[in-house]
Amino acid sequence: MAGQDADVATTSRQSERKVILASSLGTVFEWYDFYLYGLLATIISAQFFSGVNETTGFIFALAAFAAGFAVRPFGALVFGRIGDLVGRKYTFLVTMGLMGLSTFLVGVLPSYAAVGVAAPILLVLLRLVQGLALGGEYGGAATYVAEHAPEGKRGLFTSFIQTTATLGLFAALLVVIATRFLVGEAAFAAWGWRIPFLISVILLGVSLWIRLQLEESPVFRRMKEEGTTSKAPLTEAFGRWSNLKWVLVALLGAVAGQAVVWYTGQFYALFFLEKTLKIDGATANILIAIALALGTPFFIVFGWLSDRIGRKPIILLGCALAALTYFPAFQMLTAAGNPAMAAAQARAAVTVTADPGVCSFQFDPVGKNKFERTGCDIAKAALAKAGVSYDSVTRERITGAPAHVRIGTRELVAPEPWRLAEEARGDAAEAFRRELSAATGEAGYPAAADPDAIDKPRVVAILFWLVLLVTMVYGPIAALLVELFPSRIRYSAMSLPYHIGNGWFGGFLPTTAFAMVAATGNIYYGLWYPIGVALLTLVVGLLFLPETFRRSIH
Incomplete structure (x- = not known):
């Protein structure tokens, strides 16, 4: 009898491991696909948008950038409904197939030079499919694993799903770094960038084969047998206040803060290293990859801990620590990653004095706008592009008065395009940019970070702290969302707030x-956005978010 019990226990553990492995591997694959575009956006933009006029190119590049994030909540609605009606297993098989196929097609998509304007249109459409697929994948995988997990272990089991986004980014980084190394930068920019997209078809085949071995979730099977599945999950989840209020609490009291901490600790940190601190892309990728490798096990640690002390305190503590430490952490990152820039900021502060009424709000996510309407625009755009932090000084409105840039004790006057003949404006703006670049160089502002001066251990330590905050807020979130909603509408109800939070609050x-940085000139000013959202989540979560870790989900 004891031997039979041991055999049953062994079989049960093997089944649990299979569920976790298959669900996690498939979700890693989907995140890998989704992040490739972000890592290769500059090269893809050159391949698909360079042939159109500047305005059209800007619109296409912005659409391709935003599409994958913007449609994720709609994917959550579409596939969440199917998951609650048809089942968890088959829904996330469909989402995986869509993601894999669309990613592979990006790798074979002809460039603008080959097929003209059809190329950027097709790219945007494939990004839309990717976003829809990802919107349906996460909720299905998290629900499926949670509904297989024993009582008291849902945080631990679902934490493996939480590692998948970081592992997907990590895998994409490794493949991109390896491909660049093997084929060389010139070949990579010309054709080698396609390789990471093409090999995704192998990952698709392996992941689909493993997931096909799985059975439907026991909770969903029981609902089917008892006839208690929802006939209209979207109406039930979002049309009834008794459920909708928990969707709103989940979004504002948990997911929004989790999302901004996640994207700050991984994507914005990488962006800051490359674009602001001017650390070369390969080095920045390697530093982030090391921090991710060190931090990833803590998703599981905090998932396990949430089974002991609860989901809510860990998530809200992560938001509080993020709000408290982001400014000092990124300031330390500047000192460690580009000490020459930090020294120049302290020694030769930069100010732009102008009438704010003639300064544009410099929203330029894909680098297509030139901002040459006024001298203030020209000066601020040049400083923002160079990653030079500056303070804006408001001057009394004087019609036609030019903008002044002070660098330490030196002062430059920006050209006012309206004063010049149209054919001379471009040359004047370019001459000023050269003069400004020379002045910032003389003041000690480096054009790029010195690789030998980077304090790599210190940079990795700071990045590790940022990733650790990510693991605190993200490790327990899947278990909390699953436990917050009834099983008949769980797929739909948890997927929507998750993807609004991560697709919109986090993705943008x-x-x-x-x-925000470009508008103010302060390279740290953009941190107010994640800090503000994290504090909102802290307040709403403390007031309204229930603790769920002792709930039964059956």
Whole structure:
């Protein structure tokens, strides 16, 4: 009898491991696909948008950038409904197939030079499919694993799903780095960038084969047998206040803060290293990859801990620590990653004095706008592009008065395009940019970070702290969302707030933060966005979010 019990226990553990492995591997694959575009956006933009006029190119590049994030909540609605009606297993098989196929097709998509304007249109359409697929994948995988997990272990089991986004980014980074190394930068820019997209078809085949071995979730099977599945999950989840209020609490009291901490700790940190601190892309990728490798096990640690002390305190503590430490952490990152820039900021502060009424709000997520309407625009755009932090000084409105840029004790006057003949405006703006570049160089502002001066251990330590905050807020979130909603509408109800939070609050964070930096000139000003959202989540979560870790989900 004891031997039979041991055999049953062994079989049960093997089944649990299979569920976790198959669900996690498939979700890693989907995140890998989704992040490739972000990592290769500059090269893809050159391949698909360079042939159109500047305005059209800007619109296409912005659409391709935003599409994958913007449609994720709609994917959550479409596939969440199917998951609650048809089942968890088959729904996330469909989403995986869509993601894999669309990613592979990006790798074979002809460039603008080959097929003209059809190329960017097709790319945007494939990004839309990717976003829809990802919107349906996460909720299905998290629900499926949670509904297989024993009582008291849901945080631990679902934490493996939480590692998948970081592992997907990590895998994409490794493949991109390896391909660049093997084929060389010139070949990679010309054709080698396609390789990471093409090999995704192998990952698709392996992941589909493993997931096909799985059975339907026991909770969904029981609902089917008892006839208790929802006939209209979307109406039930979002049309009834008794359920909708928990969707709103989940979004504002948990997911929004989790999302901005996640994107700040991984994507915005990478953006800051490359674009602001001017660390070369390969080095920045390697530093982030090391921090991710060190931090990833803590998703599981905090998932396990949430089974002991609860989901809510860990998530809200992560939001509080993020709000408290982001400014000092990124300031330390500047000192460690580009000490020459930090020294120049302290020694030769930069100010732009102008009438604010003639300065544009420099929203330029894909680098297509030139901002040459006024001298203020020209000066601020040049400083923002160079990653030079500056303070804006408001001057009394004087019609036609030019903008002044002070660098330490030196002062430059920006050209006013309206004063010049149209054919001379471009040359004047370019001459000023050269003069400004020379002045910032003389003041000690480096054009690029010195690789030998980077304090790599210190940079990795700071990045590890940022990733650790990510693991605190993200490790327990899947278990909390699953436990918050009844099983008959769980797939739909948990997927929508998750993807609004991560697709919109989080996905647009780098763009929003950089727009705030460009508008103010302060390279740290964009951090107010994630800090503000994290504090909102802290307040709403403390007041309204229930603790769920002792709930039964059956």
